[in-house]
Amino acid sequence: MxxxxxxxxxxxxxxxxxxxxxxxxxxxxxxxxxxxxxxxxxxxxxxxxxxxxxxxxxxxxxxxxxxxxxxxxxxxxxxxxxGYAALANLGVRHLSEPYREEVMRATGGAVAVGGRDRHSMIYFGQSRNGLALGVQLDVGSRVPIATTAMGRAYIWALPPDDRAALLRELRDHYGSRWAKMRDGIERSGETVAKYGFAMSAGDWQTDVAAVGVALKLNDGTGPYAFNCGAPAFRFTEDLLINDIGPRLVAMVRNIELALGGMAPQSKKQESKKARVGGKLARLAEGIR
The missing domain is CATH 1.10.10.10 (Winged helix-like DNA-binding domain superfamily/Winged helix DNA-binding domain)
Structure with a gap:
């Protein structure tokens, strides 16, 4: 700690x-x-x-x-x-539940929402069936920011300066393991710019594949992030890109609208954000 x-x-x-x-x-x-x-x-x-x-x-x-x-x-x-008082005050947890349940039933994956806790994302809402994941996670569970779809979606939702500061923290925290993690984060920046979601296929757990989408609100809270994951043999890369990811993006955008959140950025804005973010990621490590 x-x-x-x-x-x-x-x-x-x-x-x-x-x-x-x-x-x-x-x-x-x-x-x-x-x-x-x-x-x-x-x-x-x-x-x-x-x-x-x-x-x-x-x-x-x-x-x-x-x-x-x-x-x-x-x-x-x-x-x-x-903890229960904090959960009760998180409107996104309650409002998102029917949306999460719908995507869970449609995909067979576990769908969760979480927020940052230092170098981790902490689950504060989850919808799953008994067959969704080999790794059983509950409300209060933590997953790494650097290697999970939820964490990577959160990273790319941050303003550039905040993202660069977090990347420096992660670099110092992980030491020699950081180079591989950084590559995965930068690849996720590209998928966020192209598709609107981050991916993690075997980066956190070798047998788990997932997509992640950030939730942005205009009330000064967050960002938060959602994920949808399942065993890798069920969620292939093609399925993640062409079905699971788009479903999760649509779900989160609907939740944003229901919460009075921010409208999604244009592809041009997202692409510019990804280019700037990648440059800041390299500058954070003294790589120009």
Whole structure:
């Protein structure tokens, strides 16, 4: 888990203790169950004595429940209430549900909507049947931005400066693995410009293929992104390009209209965005 940047640490308005407490809560993943101080310390990159004080405080505040038998903690209802309150305020989750269900039934794929969580996309709505994906994902699950169709669609929906900043973060985060990921992101920029959707076929999970489309709103929130995925033997590249992708684009544009969102850009605007974005991606790595 990423520590606060030097800029944040020297910001007089930035409360480091609060940031660290939230990092402890973020360390719990949907399928974790119980975590001990040592496991939390490893995930947050914080010293174990600091973690001990933070888990003690969060327990007193009712955000963690101690399980003395195992010397571990689990999220308490107060912590989960924060997540449920956030979900309740995401109108896009509720409004998109019938659209997602329709595309799921038409394609047989899993259809999800998510937003950015640092270097990941976090699911806050999903429609699937039991046969859609070998990798079972639920609301609250995280998938990588760099290698998934949902994440790549999000990247190409960002303004150029924000996209370049995120690419630098991803480059620093992944190190030697970044070059291959960067190539996949740049290829996705081309498919977004040409077709309106990003693709990931075996880049995240070798047996999963998916398309992703960004949702842009004019209320200052987002962007968010949708995906539709299935086992790779079912979603071939030809099917992704000629059927699944166009269906997802149409779905998202309808949701934008229903939410009072932004009208889709012209092909000329999208092509210009892709060219500028690709240049910024290279500049972010010092490649001219």
């Amino acid at each position: 990423k520590r606060p940047t030097k800029k944040a640490a020297t910001d007089r308005n930035f409360v480091v203790a609060l940031s660290r407490g939230l990092d402890v809560l973020r360390a719990f993943q949907p399928n974790d169950g119980l975590l001990g101080n040592q496991e939390i310390a490893a995930r947050t990159k914080l010293p174990k004595p600091t973690i001990s004080r933070l888990t003690y405080t969060l327990t007193k505040l009712g955000y963690l429940t101690p399980v003395p038998r195992f010397e571990k903690y689990q999220l308490a209802p107060s912590a989960m209430a924060l």
